[in-house]
Amino acid sequence: MSFKYFLTSLLVFVVTTVRLPAAAPGVTESAILEIQQLAQSGAPRLALYSLGQQQPDLTKDPVGWMQWEKVRVDVFRESRDWQGMATRLAALPPDLPVGFQRWARTEQAGALIKLGRVSEARTLLRELIWTVNLDEPEAGVQLRHWRRLIIDSYLAGKELNDAYQASNWFIRDYGSNDLEDRLLRARIQLSDGYPDDALILLKGDLKETQAHTLYLLALLRSGQRPPRDIVKAGLRKLQEKGLTDQQKTILWAVVAEAAQRGKDRGTNAMALERVIAASDTSPLPGGLFKLDADSLWVSYLEYARYLGNRAHYLIGQDGPWFEAAKKAGKKYPVRARSLYATLVLNGASEASRNEAATAFIASSHKLPQGNTLLRELFLKSDQYQDYASIPLTARYVLVDIALADSDITLASQLMATIQTPPEGIDRYHWELRRARVFVLGGDSLRGVAALQTILKTHPSLDRSQLDQFLQVVFDLQTVGANKDATHLFIAVMQRTDDVQLKRELYYWMAESAKAEKAYAEAARLYLKSAMYPDPKAMGPWSQTAHYQAAEALAEAGMVADARQLFEALLRVTTDPGRRAVINHALQKLWLQKPQPG
Secondary structure, three states, X not given: OOHHHHHHXXXXXXXXXXXXXXXXXXXXXXXXXXXXXXXHOOOHHXXXXXXXXHOOOOOOOHHHHHHHHHHHHHHHHHOOOHHHHHHHHHOOOOOOOHXXXXXXXXXXXXXXXXXXXXXXXXXXXXXXXXXXXXXXXXXXXXXXXXXXXXXXXXXXXOOHHHHHHHHHHHHHHHOOOOHHHHHHHHHHHHHOOOHHHHHHHHOOOOOOHHHHHHHHHHHHHHOOOOHHHHHHHHHHHHOOOOOOHHHHHHHHHHHHHHHHHOOOHHHHHHHHHHHHHOOOOOOOOOOOOOOOHHHHHHHHHHHHHHHHHHHOOOOOOHHHHHHHHHHHOOOOHHHXXXXXXXXXXXXXXXXXXXXXXXXXXXXXXXXXXHHHHHHHHHHOOOOOOOHHHOOHHHHHHHHHHHHHOOOHHHHHHHHOOOOOOOOOOOHHHHHHHHHHHHHHOOOHHHHHHHHHHHHHHOOOOOHHHHHHHHHHHHHHHHOOOHHHHHHHHHHHHOOOOOHHHHHHHHHHHHHHHHHOOOHHHHHHHHHHHHHOOOOOOOOHHHHHHHHHHHHXXXXXXXXXXXXXXXXXXXXXXXXXXXXXXXXXXXXXXXXXXXXXX
């Protein structure tokens, strides 16, 4: 017997409990409810921002801080942001109360298991196991949870024999009186090739949906029921009300496997679509099924090949396949998608493959969670080894999906493979969008190159187009590419006679110089903006630019010049609030030594 099983058997001797802090006086139920509602409404980032605004300082209110940290973990869980949860919990201060640390490490281990980082998770769990106080009163509950997490880690890592052995120790120590334990045990038996054992284990729990689902799978894998009966039973179960999304996904997976065994190709493809489309929100439990995007591609191809053989279609002659797919249309959408999928992968020409991809995508968008289905099929499949090999029309759509999901990095990577806009889309606006995606995706060099290309290929731009162009240059400033932004401001200035635009450009160039801490240059540019085209102007714009120039001069150590600018502003400013701000700035200058010389 290996050391890890020996370790598992010893867990019963080491016990602990995690005592979470009581609710802090400043942590109201209504405040927590508001955060939870934000997360559940699809705005987890806003929820985390709002939480950060309300969470007290750790040093001043440690109990309140820990209570809010628990809420933060709930937000991560609600949005399935396992990476965010793992990162946050790993960075917690080391001197927190022992009970809170154990809770945090337990949650961190669970997140790591979800991420597939099972070795790291087991390291945390073993550390928890060996560093506990044996006398803590609720130790048994926590120990049981840790041992279940260890089994989950084996399943997530597809270490099925290890999971089976660990579950044997678990049942030996705790028995099988708990439904959750029996369900976990049944999953392991089904994953490791013991469906008959799962039937015996679950026979008394068939009123519970998950147990019933696993029982159907055990009947299928043991050969005690024909596949068509399992398909019918699974589809019938799916009609029941009150099923959770997770329960539906597992049922669809059972239907898919039964249909595949029974050569019911259409039902297999339909069920797999539901499983793959739910992979983000309701993923299948680890180890139980081997279903992924490539399983669905294979299913589409097998169904289409069956239809094609029956109709005597030939591979390489795309016309009949397109005609059959269009005819299937709305009445038989899975059949249509299967035929289009065959053309996407095996079309005789690039034009055919792109046309098929367009039709396939249009049909997929009608499915619940169709965007997830498309992401999985094109981005997580061995059919496409790199983004450039994906049909161009699919890449256009995948960029939009990535942007909708706030995955700017993916959108940027996909955009890098696209050089031309979609048909019917204004080229200028598409190129600007492409440049912005690069900039926001962290590829400012490619973004700058795209903007420079726009200026070269569009020699005549009106004021509205230049304003749109400048919005992307402002994005460059936001990400810190200030020198590149300045070069582009200069390029725009050279091609416009608009006086107001030029004075604005001087101002934004000054902003870039200030961000680079080139304060003297910033002051020069602010004053250019203030005095263009009239050196004596003192309107609202000029006053603002003069004020910024004075601030920059003070930063540059040119205190006397800064003082003169502030005093000049006082002579023309009548607003009491503005005068107070300027006077305060002047007072600060008295504490600043002028630069020698």
